[in-house]
Amino acid sequence: MFEQDYIMRLIHEMVRAFLKLIFRIDSDNKEELIFDEKEKEEEEKYTKLLNLIDEGEINEAENKLLNDLNPKDIQYFKTALMFYSYLNGKDTDFLEEHDFSRKEIMEGLKHVAAVYGYESMAEVLLSMMSE
Template identity: 45%
Template sequence: MENLIDMVDAGEINEAENRLYDLISATDMNSLEVAILFYSYLNDKTDDFLEANDFSRDEIKLGMENVADNFSLNSIAKMFLTDF
């Protein structure tokens, strides 16, 4: 996870997200935790930071929806993603 955070902080958000998807497994609950922490970290970034690095809040939401779908948690995720 640390490497992903370093990539985000360096502005390599898209690359970090791609790496995240390479690392996670739908059968490993630790992967779910890593993905949630990743998108939560991204969500804490300013709009200016995200925009400067070609990323958006909509992409964060979509990423969380994809992760939730991979873990068959999409109905639960919809409850939380309205505030995301």
């Protein structure tokens, strides 16, 4: 239980740091996470991904997210960060029931960071947070 809570906090803080540093968004302020008018297509994709998660289709949702990654589309990086944050908010029982784990969330987050060129930043954040 302690390890799960620890990983959950690491994921939360990592997403929070990326959103703050790259997008100047405070993830604790939900209004700042809302998509603007130019991002309606991203919002639709994000909503579909969240619906899949809620239906227990976590692996399918993550596969769709990863298939749409485009290192030239930085706004999709924000979508991916919010996706993993939302997934991280699910309780451990829900994740286990649908064959997913917090470690898989962390690995997915690190993979997405690497695709967008932030792999070393992710490693630094993780090492700082784990001290």
